[in-house]
Amino acid sequence: MKKLVSSLVALAASSMSACAPTSPPLHVPGPTTAHPPGYTIACPPTPAAPEVRTLSMRTPGTNVVAFRILFSAGSADDPAGKEGLTRLTADTMAQGGTTALTYTQLVEKLYPLAASIQVQIDRDETVFSAEVAVASLPAFYPLLEQVLLSPRLDADGFDRVRAQETSALTDDLRGGNDEELGKESLQAFLYEGHPYGHPTVGTERGLAAASLADLRAQRARVFCRDRMTIGLAGGYPEAFASTFAQDLAALPACAGERAPLPAPKKLEGLHVLIVDKPSADATAISVGAAYDLTRTSPDFPAVAFFTDYLGLHRQSSGRLFDELREKRGLNYGDYAYAEHFEQDGAGQFPVPNVARRQGMFSLWLRPVKSDNALFALRGALYEYDTLLRHGVTESELARYRTFLERYTALEELTATRRLGYALDDQTYALAHPYLETMHGAWRQLDSASLAAATGRHLQDANLGIVLVAKNGAALAKLLTDGAVTKAPAYASPKPHEVTAADEEIVRFPLHVAKENVRVVPVGEMFRE
Amino acid sequence: MWMPYGLALALVAAPSIALAADAVAPASTAAPPLLAHPYSTLHLDNGFTAILVPFDSPGVVAYFTLVRAGSRDEVEPGKSGYAHLFEHLMFRGTANVSAHQYEERIQSLGADNNAFTTNDFTLYTPTVATAAVPELASLDADRFRNLSYARGAYKDETGAVLGEYNKVASNPDLPMAEALGTLAFTKHTYGHTPLGFERDVKAMPGAYDYSRAFFRRFYTPDDCTLFVVGDFDAAAVTALIHAQYDGWTGHRAATNVPVEPEQTAPRSRAITWKSPTSPRLLEGFRVPRTSQNLRDTAALAVAASLVLGDSSDLYQRLVVKEQKLIELTFSPDDAMSRDPGVLSFSAKLKPSTTFDEVVGAVDQAFAAVGRGETSPEKVDAVRRHLLNSRIIELQTPQAVANSLAYATALTGDPRSLQAYADALASLTPEDVARVARTYLIAAHRNVVTLTSAPANRGSKAVGR
Numbered sequence: 001m002k003k004l005v006s007s008l009v010a011l012a013a014s015s016m017s018a019c020a021p022t023s024p025p026l027h028v029p030g031p032t033t034a035h036p037p038g039y040t041i042a043c044p045p046t047p048a049a050p051e052v053r054t055l056s057m058r059t060p061g062t063n064v065v066a067f068r069i070l071f072s073a074g075s076a077d078d079p080a081g082k083e084g085l086t087r088l089t090a091d092t093m094a095q096g097g098t099t100a101l102t103y104t105q106l107v108e109k110l111y112p113l114a115a116s117i118q119v120q121i122d123r124d125e126t127v128f129s130a131e132v133a134v135a136s137l138p139a140f141y142p143l144l145e146q147v148l149l150s151p152r153l154d155a156d157g158f159d160r161v162r163a164q165e166t167s168a169l170t171d172d173l174r175g176g177n178d179e180e181l182g183k184e185s186l187q188a189f190l191y192e193g194h195p196y197g198h199p200t201v202g203t204e205r206g207l208a209a210a211s212l213a214d215l216r217a218q219r220a221r222v223f224c225r226d227r228m229t230i231g232l233a234g235g236y237p238e239a240f241a242s243t244f245a246q247d248l249a250a251l252p253a254c255a256g257e258r259a260p261l262p263a264p265k266k267l268e269g270l271h272v273l274i275v276d277k278p279s280a281d282a283t284a285i286s287v288g289a290a291y292d293l294t295r296t297s298p299d300f301p302a303v304a305f306f307t308d309y310l311g312l313h314r315q316s317s318g319r320l321f322d323e324l325r326e327k328r329g330l331n332y333g334d335y336a337y338a339e340h341f342e343q344d345g346a347g348q349f350p351v352p353n354v355a356r357r358q359g360m361f362s363l364w365l366r367p368v369k370s371d372n373a374l375f376a377l378r379g380a381l382y383e384y385d386t387l388l389r390h391g392v393t394e395s396e397l398a399r400y401r402t403f404l405e406r407y408t409a410l411e412e413l414t415a416t417r418r419l420g421y422a423l424d425d426q427t428y429a430l431a432h433p434y435l436e437t438m439h440g441a442w443r444q445l446d447s448a449s450l451a452a453a454t455g456r457h458l459q460d461a462n463l464g465i466v467l468v469a470k471n472g473a474a475l476a477k478l479l480t481d482g483a484v485t486k487a488p489a490y491a492s493p494k495p496h497e498v499t500a501a502d503e504e505i506v507r508f509p510l511h512v513a514k515e516n517v518r519v520v521p522v523g524e525m526f527r528e
Numbered sequence: 529m530w531m532p533y534g535l536a537l538a539l540v541a542a543p544s545i546a547l548a549a550d551a552v553a554p555a556s557t558a559a560p561p562l563l564a565h566p567y568s569t570l571h572l573d574n575g576f577t578a579i580l581v582p583f584d585s586p587g588v589v590a591y592f593t594l595v596r597a598g599s600r601d602e603v604e605p606g607k608s609g610y611a612h613l614f615e616h617l618m619f620r621g622t623a624n625v626s627a628h629q630y631e632e633r634i635q636s637l638g639a640d641n642n643a644f645t646t647n648d649f650t651l652y653t654p655t656v657a658t659a660a661v662p663e664l665a666s667l668d669a670d671r672f673r674n675l676s677y678a679r680g681a682y683k684d685e686t687g688a689v690l691g692e693y694n695k696v697a698s699n700p701d702l703p704m705a706e707a708l709g710t711l712a713f714t715k716h717t718y719g720h721t722p723l724g725f726e727r728d729v730k731a732m733p734g735a736y737d738y739s740r741a742f743f744r745r746f747y748t749p750d751d752c753t754l755f756v757v758g759d760f761d762a763a764a765v766t767a768l769i770h771a772q773y774d775g776w777t778g779h780r781a782a783t784n785v786p787v788e789p790e791q792t793a794p795r796s797r798a799i800t801w802k803s804p805t806s807p808r809l810l811e812g813f814r815v816p817r818t819s820q821n822l823r824d825t826a827a828l829a830v831a832a833s834l835v836l837g838d839s840s841d842l843y844q845r846l847v848v849k850e851q852k853l854i855e856l857t858f859s860p861d862d863a864m865s866r867d868p869g870v871l872s873f874s875a876k877l878k879p880s881t882t883f884d885e886v887v888g889a890v891d892q893a894f895a896a897v898g899r900g901e902t903s904p905e906k907v908d909a910v911r912r913h914l915l916n917s918r919i920i921e922l923q924t925p926q927a928v929a930n931s932l933a934y935a936t937a938l939t940g941d942p943r944s945l946q947a948y949a950d951a952l953a954s955l956t957p958e959d960v961a962r963v964a965r966t967y968l969i970a971a972h973r974n975v976v977t978l979t980s981a982p983a984n985r986g987s988k989a990v991g992r
Contacts, residue, residue, distance in 0.1 A: 064920055104844045111839035112909040114916035133919045160851050167806055167854045167876060175803040178698040279802035282694035314642075316619065317635050326627075329687025332695050348640060367694045399636065406638020406657055413585060413924040491687055491733045492680035523804070 050225060050249040055426065056241040057233040057419055065137055066416035068231035069128040069148060069248075070353055070423050072258065073222035075202070076123045076195035082218075084202015085210050088158075088165055089218045090119045090126050096157025098146035103157060106143060115140050117147055121200045122340070122354035125427070126223070131416055134235045141240075145247050153219065158212045166208075169201045174522055178367060178468045181275060182284035185525060186362065186466040189273045190290045194264050196358065198526060205528035224254035229426065233419035261357055264290040267462040270512045272479060276472030277522040282331075283373035283469040287380065288362030293457045294339065295355070295428040301441030302453035303361075304338040309400050310387055311336030311363065314348045317403060319383050320363070327498055329491060330376050332366045336384070349411045352420025355427040361458060373469060374478060374485045375505065382501075382508040385460050391451040401442050408435055465512075472519040480514045559949035562918055563928065567942075570766060574776055575750025578769045579932060579942055581757040583925045589758035590655045590925035591664055593672065594933040596753075596940075597746035598648040599722040600867060601783045606731065608717075609689070609724020610742045612645040613732060616685045617739065618652065620677040622670050627681065630667060637663055645722045648866040649937035655926055658759050662768055669772035672747055679736050686732040693729050700801045704810040704874070704976050711797050712812055712870050712974040716788035748778035753936050758925035788868060790814075796975040800982075806854060807877040807979050809886055812870030814972040815863050819939040826951035827959040828871060829860040831968060833910045834902055834960070835893040836873045842893045852881040860914060866938050870974065871967075883977045891970055898965030900957065907957045914952055 078085045094117045097103035110116060113136040118129045128148065132140045173181055184199045191197035198206070230248055232241055267289065293303055311318035313335050316326065320334035340360055344351040363384065368376040392400070412418045412435070425433055432440070469475050478485075487502040494502075567581040598611050619641075621627035634641050637660040643652040656664050677685075696702050705721050713719035723729065732739075754773075756765055791814045818825050835842055836858035846853045858873035875886055896902070922928050935945040 064923055103848055104839075107839045107844070108909075111837065112912035112916070114913045114920055116838075131920050133916050136916060156848075156851075160848065163851065163878070164854055170804065171806050171876065175801075175805050176699045176701075179695065277803075279698075281697055282691075284698075316631055316641075322631075325688050325691070326684070329684035329691075331691035332688055333691075348642065366691060367698075368691065369694070399632070403635040403638050406660070407640060409638065409657065410588065410640050410655055413588065413926075415923070491683035494680075 050253065052225065052245045052249045053229040053426075054241065054245045055229060055231045055419070055422055057231075057415070057422060058236060058238065058241070059234055059415065062235040062415065063134050064415060065132050065134055065232070065234040065236045066414070066419050067128075067130045067144060068353065068416065068419050068423060070229045070231060070427075071126045071223055072124065072227040072427075073126050074122050074124040075198065075200040076261065077218075077222045077258070078195070078198070078202065078206065079214075079218075081206060082210050082214055083198045083206030084165060084169075084200070085206065085214055085218050086126065086222060087119075087121045087200045087202065088162060088207065088210055089215050089223065090121055090128070091165065092153055092157045092161045092215060093147060093151040093219065093223070094119045094128060095161055096154065097152040098143075099150040099152055100146060101143075101152075103152070106147075109139070109143055113140050117144060120351065120353060122342070122356070123196045123200070124356050125353050127353040127420075127423075129416060137236060137240070141244070148248065149250055151219070153212070153216055155212055158215055162207055162210065165201050166204065169199070169204065169207070169526060173199065173201065174525060178277070178280055178282070178284040179364075181522075181525070182286040182466050182468045183362075183364065185273060185275050185468070186286040186288050186464060187360070188526070189271070189464045189466055190267075190288060190360065191264050194262060196261075196264070196356075203526045203528050220252065221255065223251075225249070225251040226254040227258070229423060231419045231423050233415040264358065267464060269461065269516060270463055270465060270510065272465045272467070272476070272512055272517045274472040274475055274517065274519045275466065275468040275522050275525055276470070276519050277468055278470050280468055280470045281370070282367035283370050283467055284367045285365035285373065285377055285380070286362060286466045287365075287377070287463055288360055289459070289463050291359050291361055291457055293359040293361075294357070295424070295430065295434065298441075299453040299456060300338065301438045302445055302450050303457050304438065305401070305404065305442055305445060306387070306392070306450060306454045306458070307336040307338040307361070308404055309392055309396075310384060312404075313337070313341060313343065313350070315407070317400070319387060320365075320380055323383050323501075324365070324376060324379055327494075328379075328488065330372055330379070330488065331368045334366065334376075334380060335364045337362045337364070344417070349417075352417060352424050355424050370469060370471075372488045373467060373475070374510075375488055377465065377467070378485055378508045378510055379505045381460060381510070382505045385508070388454060388458060388460060391447050391454075394447050397445060397447055397450065401445070405439050405442065408438065411435065468522075476517045476519050479510070479512050480517055485510075559915055559946070559953040562922060562946055562949055568762065569942075570769060572749065572770070572773055574774065575748075575779070576752060576754070576773045576776060578754040578756065578773075579936075580760075580762050580765060581755065581925075581928060581932065582760075582762070583758050583928055585758045585925045587658050587759055588655065588925060589658050589661050589756060589760050590653070590929040591661060591668065592654075592755040592757070592926075592929040592933055593652045593668060594753045594755065594937055595650045595652075595746060596648070596751050596780075596937055597650060598646050598937075599720060599724070600647050600717045600785055601746060602717055602720070602724070603783055603785060606728055607735070607738060608720040608728040609722070609732065610739065611650055611746075612722045612724065613686065613689050613739065614742065614747075615643045615645045615650050615652075616689055617677055617682065617743075618643065618671055618675060620675070620681050620685060622674040623676045624670055624674055625667065627677075630671070633663065633667055639664060646937075647718055647722060647869075649933070651930070651933050651937075653926065653929070661756075661760060661765065665768050665772050669776070672752065673776045675743060675747070682736050682739060683733045686729075689732065690729050693723055693726060696723070700805060700808060700978055701874075703799055703801070704808065704978055707797050707799050707976045708810050708812050708870070708872065708974055711795050711976060712791070712814060713788050715786040716867060717785055718788070718865070718867065718869060744778070745781040745783075748780045749773065749776045750778075751780035753933070753942075755929040755932050757929040757932075785867065791972050791974075794970045794973040794975070796977070798977045798979070801978050801980055804980050805978070806879065807881070807883065807977065809875040809877065809883055810872060810976040810978075811874075811887065811890065812872035812974045813968050814974070815869060815871045815967050817866060817868045818864045819866070819944075822944070822947055822951045823955065823959060824963050825864060826948060827955055827963040828863045828967065829914060830907060830910045830952070830955060831894070831897050831960045831964040832858065832863060832871055832873075833860045833913065834897055834906060835890065835968075837910065837913070839909070840893070842889060846886070846889065852878055853886065854878060864934075864938055883975070887973070887975055891973070894964050894968040898961055898968070900961040902957060902960065904957050907955070907960055911952050911955060915949055918949060
């Protein structure tokens, strides 16, 4: 991740009270214009005082306050053999009480406020977040402060949270959610031997090996002041932001620099991982490649435009959705992503604060009937390849740009989302807010510049493919014997354009060398 | 989209509640207003209702249409899942606008366009920029009035619906929810989830004609309510609604939803799961319908939270101190339904914990609440939790539209959103004790347990 830079305001704890807020917002993300968030307090730092990076977006008159305390720490910081330790540490901080309050006492105080302290963790970032009613702020804030500065981290909390995480891995990920299992397995496959190569929840071996002493050491190592940015939005009193920064400046400094990431392994050709799950009645499919593109690149808006056009998350506008679901009824949905994507709750938009130092392109096909799995895979690769080779016409580009500009303007309707996006802008050191950056770049795009950008970053020759399926060995044989894939037995007669495309799809080259196919029993996934 | 599988039997999410004709009198102690601005109601002659809610969301409008038909209205045997199928078919075009044209025009508006289905209703949830409202209204009114889909498109969509079933079929919450439905409801249509039974979903491709009949029954002006929430000009939107919906005709068909007999004895069912898993429990108590008694609904949410919420003695003992449970999950809104429903919770057990000790502990905790052994301070803490949850929740025009739609779906009256908050504010500890000893008792209890199939037990894959 880019080092947090100048647009972040460093607050000197000792000079807080003397600082006055500066007005003018860097910008107003999203459609909101009535309440521009008053951005940050710019104080001249006192050299000797500890500094806390702070982002504040006050909107007087609103009745909720959103906190986001972001750490540049994630599962990539797990020590080898202790996979899952960072998440275990963060979750035990939030769900284990404080030195002054047992967890029972903490929950008793939080409960009437309806304010829980949430933890979200990805490979490179962890965010502690909370939303509270303005009237609850005086009661809530000391609890949040304690959780961050003096978490209890005792054996009871550690045992409980570790049992929960182990169950989340074995019962839920491996046993109860084939879609997520496919997506996590793809990342493990693409980033084998790399710090991104295990899920945030870790591995069975890593969770079993972790000790309470490890937990405390990990907290000191990664949830320390230099890795922290504190974010605040909503209707808090004006002086509160400086109090918050001053208090959190008490967090100890970090002992060392964060380790740089190695490069992910280079894939040559198509590599397939079949997660063999005898109970899988349908097949979940994920496809992707690690690449060096992130939001820091000037090409990112173009590539994201391309993947949104190919398969915008959970919208019916994408090509993959139209071809595989709408025209052929193969499954519930089919999508494409220019960066790691996690959905926010039950909505369609991404969660903020899962920024990564290294990028990933992916396709996601929701479960298809087992008989149609290879056809759906070929169909998705065919659509991707076709779009990559032929590009997007000027008229389609103009039409989709209009859609995307308006649609993405709906992404930032809550204080916590606006705050999260602004924090991401800092992380990626964007000169302008993300949506403004994207919209501005899209307006400059034409078919040629779009094709040039995708040509620099996207390809379909070297990909990782993951299928969560039953009868793994038989599926592996089908993939490698060069056979033509059968078209599905459709429920309704199809128009010529569909059957003609099917003829091409069943023959679409899928050259997978035998040595590039691995079949792994589901019980072995993330065991170690 | 349908409702989250774990919660399929009982309505989730928003604050819904009573104030139908048979509701109790308004509470004497009012809660603070949940909405910053008053809303207006527009009744058209054809029975169509529109609720216009000003909300501080500059340039953005939620334009949600509620159809008061959900899986409870699927009364014919073999025809479960059609309310949900319709949620899909409504994107398949009309006599005037093909599916392709609809998609292109919706895209040109930049709409966030989706829908979901519950036991009691279906909600269409497009959200757009203010300037796009006239075009969206035209498209939306057209699909509600003139939906038209060919047999081929119909069959393709049934494939997507089966795909949605497959999407969740790897999660044990689905068979558990299905088992609780059939256990708690022997006659009423709450016996199936909004997704429908798998066999019925697989039979959908052959039921085109039935699907048309379903549409005519329920997609009528008197069965639909429009919620317009956000930044708009009320006079212009009022004129727009008249222009788009005045000409819509039809009346909702009567649905003979079977009445479920009173439950008089505890019931249980044990099922197995195809993968290794920790033992799981899903338990539901039969409770009265939401619109019957507003005060009781609020009191049930409080009583259940007192026993099952994160700060309850039971949760803190079983999950935190003794660590007999890995998880205990409960949503206080689960008690709300248009007909008598179930208030449910779920738990994931440590291998050494028995189902009986969990069920017994919950019974004992409810009995203590029923005997009035809860301090007024604890009742107040729960009450404040539920009210603060509402305040935090209602931050976007979509959240407001969603909450008002839930309230209307269950009670017929959007005012029940605020009335529920008022009922919470005025509850007494005795109200809470009374509902606990009346409804949250062993005779109303339904227990579903899930364990690994024998072949999976002791598998090394579980890692124990």
